[in-house]
Amino acid sequence: MNELKTYLYTHQESELHASDIARILRQLDEEKFSEAIRLIPKDIVGDVALELPDRYFDGLVESLKVEELAHAVRELESDDQVEFMQELHEVDKNIASKVFENLDKEDQKEITLLQSYEEDEAGSYMQTEVFTATENEVVRDVIKRFSKLKKSNELENVHNLFITTSNSVLLYTIGLDDILTFDFEMTFKENINENDENFKPKKAQDKEDIKDVVDYFKEYDLSVMPIVNLHGVLLGRITSDDIYDIINEHATEQMYNLVGVNDDAEEDEEILKAGKKRAIWLGLNLLTAILASLIIGLYAETLQSMVALAVLMPIVASMGGNAGTQTLTVVVRQLALGDISHDDATRIIKKEVSISLLNGMLFAIIIGIIASVWFNLWMLGIVIALSMLINLFMAGLFGAIIPLFLKRIDVDPALGSTVILTTITDVLGFFSFLGLATVILL
Helix, strand or coil, X not given: CHHHHHHHHHCCHHHCCHHHHHHHHCCCCHHHHHHHHHHCCCCCHHHHHHHCCHHHHHXXXXXXXXXXXXXXXXXXXXXXXXXXXXXXXXXXXXXXXXXXHCCCHHHXXXXXXXXXXXXXXXXXXXXXXXXXXXXXXXXXXXXXXXXXXXXXXXXXXXXXXXXXXXXXEEEEEEEHHHHCCCXXXXXXXXXXXXXXHHHCCCCEECCCEHHHHHHHHHHHCCCEEEXXXXXXXXXXXXXXXXXXXXXXXXXXXXXXXXXXXXXXXHHCCCHHHHHHHHHHHHHHHHHHHHHHHHHHHHXXXXXXXXXXXXXXHHHHHHHHHHHHHHHHHHHHHHHHHCCCCCCCHHHHHHHHHHHHHHXXXXXXXXXXXXXXXXXXXXXXXXXXXXXXHHHHHHHHHHHHHHHHHHHHCCCCCCCCHHHHHHHHHHHHHHHHHHHHHHHHCC
């Protein structure tokens, strides 16, 4: 609490940063958090709220009045307004409705527009605040207008000027640094005329998949991208900070999916909800473990006749599982980054299988020697070496095939892949080891 007071006292309002305040708030208990919220300037409360984890949002709503929440929303950019209202709606629908009624008609219109898009559409992530000029405007007049808007804080994070026709159809995108090279007494059309191709915009349609927009940003190293409708009319823009958030969200989602955890449930404070989601995958894992146990049961007599097999058996399954997870993680990540094309499956499978075979031969020799010396039985070393080689080969093969197959049928490659792969490596590992032992040793 004292740290927050010191921070607010030593910084002017224009120097305050939402992420710094959010970092301090995360260190406070529930009672001090409520007091601290009231100390924060109301103009940046909304930004601070969006920097905090979702679990803090309840406390923020309880600490502020409807009018204060509405003021916080007004100070946000349109895309952040939508995010704030969505979180508020999840906390208390009644308060969210009252806050919405307290907003200006223009804010209500923009929020309603952005909420009309599907979650995976580019339009749902765009900001409607854009700085535009028509092609027939004089450069000097536009610069004066920009200066006035900037001084009055009506414009933030402006990277480009969008040139449109009189009916708002996007024509060009001009960086602010490029404007400095223009003749200020001429119109934009006259300045651009000879270098038309240099200012053709990289743009996306509002209904386009946001994943494609993320790819555009990475491919062309963009800081901002205009969003247009089907007829080319400029609707808004998506900036690089929004893209970074999307990338982080997607990476988190994939990380959770790999281990059968739901990211939405984990962000929720309800223990039963998160526990239920985890229990589904744990239940599936139990079934796969029973399947592996049934395989072991088929070779009960083999295990009883040679205790050494029971001692070495977990090594084969563990090595196969880890090798498969390595392959799976690499392929899933490369798919997410777009490094693997639709026709690239064969190359990836060959590469991963080759790596697994090389490691398989290396560790087959190592464990073969160890087992032979340990139990003074050379044939046992051969059995576990062959089993190790087979299991690591299968781990590499299925570690690559599973995510590629899921991607081909339009399912998230990370979803449940680990559970499927673990089942395969355990079953094949036990089957190959105990099967070879039965044939060779008994």
